[in-house]
Amino acid sequence: MKNKLHLRHNIHSSTKTMLNLILFGPPGSGKGTQAAKLVERFNLVHISTGDLFRNEIAQGTPLGLQAKAYMDKGNLVPDEVTIGMLRNKIEHHADAAGFIFDGFPRTVTQAKALDALLAEKGEAIGQLIELYVDDEEIVRRIMARGASSGRTDDTDETIVRNRIQVYRDNTVPVAEYYGSLGKSAQVNGVGAIPYIFDNLCGIVACLV
Numbered sequence: 183m184k185n186k187l188h189l190r191h192n193i194h195s196s197t198k199t200m201l202n203l204i205l206f207g208p209p210g211s212g213k214g215t216q217a218a219k220l221v222e223r224f225n226l227v228h229i230s231t232g233d234l235f236r237n238e239i240a241q242g243t244p245l246g247l248q249a250k251a252y253m254d255k256g257n258l259v260p261d262e263v264t265i266g267m268l269r270n271k272i273e274h275h276a277d278a279a280g281f282i283f284d285g286f287p288r289t290v291t292q293a294k295a296l297d298a299l300l301a302e303k304g305e306a307i308g309q310l311i312e313l314y315v316d317d318e319e320i321v322r323r324i325m326a327r328g329a330s331s332g333r334t335d336d337t338d339e340t341i342v343r344n345r346i347q348v349y350r351d352n353t354v355p356v357a358e359y360y361g362s363l364g365k366s367a368q369v370n371g372v373g374a375i376p377y378i379f380d381n382l383c384g385i386v387a388c389l390v
């Protein structure tokens with residue numbers, strides 16, 4: 183009986199086939215750009231909670247209305263709202279080869295909820311990869327993006343600086359949390375896009 187249980191445990195472990203990545207970093211660190219390239223290379227599903235919220239806002243849904251009030255100030259949308267939306271999105275892609283989470287998790291509560299959601303499927307996060315970019319470069323990039331994207335949270339420097347502060351206060355602990363599990367890596371987010379992509383691929387290649 184003991185042996186049977188042991189065998190079953192091994193079979194269960196070997197069914198972990200998804201490649202789940204968290205692309206981490208402050209706003210404007212290039213997560214969206216690099217996620218699009220990783221999706222293509224590794225056949226993953228890209229989930230950006232910022233894009234999901236903007237989509238809800240564009241459709242005028244109650245969720246979008248609720249999120250907008252926080253986003254306009256550069257604050258985080260409450261965890262329960264964000265986690266609920268994320269859960270729906272994961273369930274919608276039950277057959278995915280893996281996910282790239284971009285802009286999620288942004289709090290340790292979200293990280294633990296994500297781990298629990300994946301564990302229900304017998305899966306886990308493989309790696310968090312942080313794109314490191316210093317604050318002044320972030321402000322420069324976001325203000326430049328705002329000039330063309332029309333994103334209201336990208337055009338006001340006070341709001342941009344608040345987003346960076348929220349990142350330092352609430353989101354950096356997520357990297358520390360995955361670091362404590364031996365699953366956190368860092369890549370320089372300043373440089374040519376293909377060069378940064380190569381560095382990311384070097385880390386991901388070790389997981390597949």
Ligand code: AMP
Nearest residue numbers: 231232252253257258259264285286288
């Ligand atoms: P982003 O496009 O990732 O920079 O997100 C834009 C805004 O959406 C953020 O400033 C937050 O207001 C909100 N947002 C996106 N993702 C999350 C998240 N995981 N938790 C809470 N708020 C979020």
